[in-house]
Each structure stands twice: as C-alpha cells, then as structure tokens.
Amino acid sequence: MVTGVLPVALEDATKAVQVFLYSGKEYVCLMQLHGDVDDLDVKSILEEFTGEILQRPPLRASVRRDLRKRTIYRISLLEKDGRRVLFRVACQAGTYIRKLCSDVGEALGCGAHMRELRRTRAGPFTEDEHIFTLQQLQEARRLHVEEGCEGPLREAVRPVEEIFKHIPKIYIRDSAVDAVCHGARLAVPGVVKVETGISRLGPAAIFTLKGEVVALARSELSTQEIMEAEKGIAARPVRVIMRPGTYPRRWGGVQEQI
Amino acid sequence: MTGERPVWEEERELKVRAAVDTDPRFGMRPEDRPLQEHLRLGVVNLDKPPNPSSHQVAAWVKRILGASHVGHGGTLEAAEPGRPDGHRGAACSA
Numbered sequence: 629m630v631t632g633v634l635p636v637a638l639e640d641a642t643k644a645v646q647v648f649l650y651s652g653k654e655y656v657c658l659m660q661l662h663g664d665v666d667d668l669d670v671k672s673i674l675e676e677f678t679g680e681i682l683q684r685p686p687l688r689a690s691v692r693r694d695l696r697k698r699t700i701y702r703i704s705l706l707e708k709d710g711r712r713v714l715f716r717v718a719c720q721a722g723t724y725i726r727k728l729c730s731d732v733g734e735a736l737g738c739g740a741h742m743r744e745l746r747r748t749r750a751g752p753f754t755e756d757e758h759i760f761t762l763q764q765l766q767e768a769r770r771l772h773v774e775e776g777c778e779g780p781l782r783e784a785v786r787p788v789e790e791i792f793k794h795i796p797k798i799y800i801r802d803s804a805v806d807a808v809c810h811g812a813r814l815a816v817p818g819v820v821k822v823e824t825g826i827s828r829l830g831p832a833a834i835f836t837l838k839g840e841v842v843a844l845a846r847s848e849l850s851t852q853e854i855m856e857a858e859k860g861i862a863a864r865p866v867r868v869i870m871r872p873g874t875y876p877r878r879w880g881g882v883q884e885q886i
Numbered sequence: 887m888t889g890e891r892p893v894w895e896e897e898r899e900l901k902v903r904a905a906v907d908t909d910p911r912f913g914m915r916p917e918d919r920p921l922q923e924h925l926r927l928g929v930v931n932l933d934k935p936p937n938p939s940s941h942q943v944a945a946w947v948k949r950i951l952g953a954s955h956v957g958h959g960g961t962l963e964a965a966e967p968g969r970p971d972g973h974r975g976a977a978c979s980a
Contacts, residue, residue, distance in 0.1 A: 634934040635959040636947045639926045648959030652892045679890070690961075701892045718892055721960070750960050752894065753931045761933045762943070766950050778921050785928035785951075787916035791959070794893045802909050820906050823898040837908035838915045855901050869927075875912045 632747030633755060641788035643869045647795065647844060650831070651751030652701065654718045658745070659729045661711040663738030670713055671705045673735050678703055683727050691722075698723040712743070752793035760784045788869060789841050792833040796825040796851070798863060799835050800842070805875035808834055808842050813864045816849075816857045826851040832863050836875070843868040925951065934962050 632655070637645050661670075677700050685693050701718040708714070717725065726742045733740025748755050760768070768780035800808070804818030814834060826832050832847040843865035847854075854862050919927065930951075934943050944958040 629936045630962050631934050631936050632962065634932045634940055634943060634962050635929050636932050636944050637929045637957045637959065638947075638951060638953045639928075639955060641927050641929050642955060642957035644929075645957040645959045651960075652894065653960065699890050701890060745962075747934075747962055749894070753959075755933075756931075759931045759933045762935065762946055762950070765930060765932070765947065769950050772921075782921060782924060785925055785930055787919070787924065788927045788929055789916050791929060794896070796898055801904075801906055802912060805913070820904050821900055821902050823900055825896060825898050836913055837906075838913050840913050840916055851901060855903060 629744040630747075631745075633750045633753050633759065634747070635750055635753045635791070637788065637791070638785070640869060640871070641791070643867050644788050644791045644841070644844065646867060647791050647831075648721070648751055650721050651794065652718065652720055652749070653723070653747060653751075654716070654749035654754075655725055656706070656714065656716050656746045656748055657725055657729065658743045659713045659715065659732065659740050660743045661713060661736065661738055661740045662733060663736075664711065665736050665738055667705075667708050669736065670708055673732060674703050674705050674715055676735070677728065677732065681723075681728075681731075683724055683731070686724055686727055689724075696722070700728075713740075716748075718749070752790055758783070758786060789835075789839065792835075792841055792844070795831050795833040795844070796823040797833045797835045798822050798826070798845070798847075798854070799837055802837070802875055803878040805836055805842055805870070806872060806877045808865055809868055809870050809872040809874065811865055811868060813848075813861045814845065816854060816860050816862045819854055819862055822851050822854050824851045826854070828853075834863065834865065836870075840870060840874075842870045925953070929959075 680697055680699055682695050683698055684695050685691050699720040703717045706714040725745055729740050729742040765784050768784045771777045772781040799821040800818045808814055826847045827850050830847055832845045834842040834845050844867040845863040845865045847863045848861045940958050940961045944956050948956040
C-alpha cells in the first residue's frame with residue numbers, strides 16, 4: 629500500500645524528470661513490529677537512524693545491490709499502538725523505506741516490516757493545494773473538453789520550472805539562449821544573474837530572464853567564480869528542455885539583426 | 887537529532903552580474919503560456935492511489951490528458967512491481 633506524491637511530467641517536461649533522481653523525499657510510514665517493545669525504545673532507536681546510514685538495496689531492486697550511504701535528515705515517531713508504529717521520515721533520494729523498517733526492527737531486536745507508506749514530498753512537490761487525484765484530473769479535463777472551461781485544467785498542471793525549484797539557477801541573456809538550446813556550453817559573459825549554492829561540477833539550472841527553464845546543466849564554476857570571472861565556461865547543459873528557435877539565433881557566423 | 891539539512895530548507899541569494907533586460911518578443915513567462923504550451927511543459931502533482939504501480943498511474947495521466955508522452959518522477963514502491971499478487975507473504979501484507 630504505497631500512496632502519495634507522484635509528479636508526472638508531460639511531453640517536453642519529461643526531459644526534466646531526472647531531477648527527481650537526486651531530490652529528497654518525505655514519507656509517513658506505518659511499520660509493524662514483530663514483538664512487543666517499549667514506546668520509548670522505539671522512539672530512541674528511530675532517532676538513532678538520523679544522519680548517515682548504510683543500506684543494501686532490496687533483492688528486487690532496479691540498482692546494483694552494493695551497500696550504499698544515504699542520509700536521513702529527520703525521523704520521528706508520530707504514534708505507537710501496540711505493535712504498530714507510525715513515523716515520519718525525511719531522507720535523501722534513493723533511500724528504501726521498506727529496508728529502513730527491517731533495519732529498525734533488527735535494531736529493536738524484535739524485527740519489523742513496512743505495512744503502509746505515503747510519500748508526502750518528492751523534491752519541491754508536497755501534499756499541498758496543488759496535489760490532484762486521477763479523478764480530479766479527469767474532471768478538470770472534462771470541464772475543459774465539454775464546457776470549454778480551462779481554469780481547473782490549468783491549475784492541475786504546474787509549469788515544468790517548478791521541478792527546478794531547489795536547483796540553483798543561472799539566468800542568462802536572451803542572446804545566449806538559443807545556443808544553449810542547441811547544447812552549447814554557457815560562457816561566463818552570457819550570465820546575467822546567478823544564485824548562491826552552485827559548486828564546481830554540481831547541478832545548476834539555466835533559466836531565461838523571463839523565468840523559463842532552458843536546460844539542466846552541470847556547473848564548471850562555483851557561484852563566486854562565476855561572479856568574478858571575465859570569460860570561460862560557466863556551465864554545460866546535460867539536458868535541454870527548451871525547444872531551439874524559441875529565442876533568436878545569435879551565435880556562430882552571421883549575427884541576425886533584430 | 888537533526889542531521890544534514892534537506893535541500894528544500896536551503897536559502898539562496900541572487901547575485902547580479904550584469905544589468906540587462908529581456909526582449910518581450912521572444913519566449914514568455916511560464917504563467918503566461920497558452921494552455922497548449924502549458925500542457926506541453928507541464929507537470930502534474932499526482933496523488934498516487936494505492937494499487938496500480940507508478941508506471942500504470944503515469945499511463946492513465948497520459949490518457950486522461952491526451953499527452954503524447956509522460957514521465958514520472960521517482961517510482962513510488964520500487965519493490966512492489968516485482969511481486970506477483972499471489973506471492974504476497976507476511977512481509978508485504980497490508
């Protein structure tokens with residue numbers, strides 16, 4: 629029984645879904661203990677899992693089963709009713725909660741398994757007023773098709789830019805946009821504004837001055853270095869989202885007069 | 887008790903390198919996109935129901951919206967699709 633936040637990207641926005649591979653998640657989990665344990669023991673053992681933990685992916689996993697490090701940002705007991713334990717956890721991408729439950733069970737000495745799981749956050753997407761069920765989505769679509777009312781449909785769909793909410797951004801000149809759309813590296817003079825938090829070889833999102841996403845990139849310089857440099861490469865696109873031709877071509881040979 | 891901070895709690899500052907403007911003739915603010923464009927560059931924050939897999943749910947979204955293709959962010963329950971329903975042991979009873 630797994631429910632909750634599942635961002636689904638449409639058409640050109642699908643190019644941005646790889647961002648979720650690196651974005652943290654939050655869950656509320658119902659865990660079943662296999663023996664009787666004192667409430668306070670459960671609370672303190674759960675909290676011991678805060679910070680860096682080691683996990684081996686489960687047998688049926690889509691990744692290599694090497695022991696890997698994951699960070700638990702926060703974990704707390706919400707309720708305990710006999711052998712049923714409800715807890716909330718915020719963790720790094722790629723943390724297996726089913727595995728976490730069995731590891732917590734082992735630490736408690738009685739064993740445990742995951743009964744139910746609800747994801748309450750995937751990166752910037754949370755259980756807020758913008759979360760939609762399939763039925764609500766269907767109704768929004770029906771209102772548009774049958775009654776020509778586009779408001780609900782527009783509201784059910786968020787702009788792709790929201791996926792990049794937590795990725796530090798580099799805002800570029802109009803004249804640099806089309807080159808990046810064609811996969812060209814972004815040179816420092818093309819940068820207009822830059823957010824703090826960019827590190828060398830770390831992720832960055834290239835945006836236009838109108839706030840449209842152009843590409844997901846890997847930065848070649850830190851925020852500070854981009855601010856101080858006169859020339860050189862600031863970032864290379866790893867996934868281009870904007871279609872070429874959205875902005876005029878102003879690179880290579882002859883410059884268009886606009 | 888608190889470890890490293892999650893990225894959604896980080897605060898960023900915007901540093902300005904040059905004072906330039908953008909030409910209103912090209913591109914547009916995301917909130918100004920006509921519906922067709924809005925859908926082409928859109929993402930649905932879906933509340934996944936319990937039984938179908940993330941993959942099936944994404945396929946339904948595709949059909950409901952008539953999208954040419956969709957992709958979902960982060961499979962919810964990577965371990966489940968591999969378990970045939972008839973083989974649900976005590977460890978996955980819900």
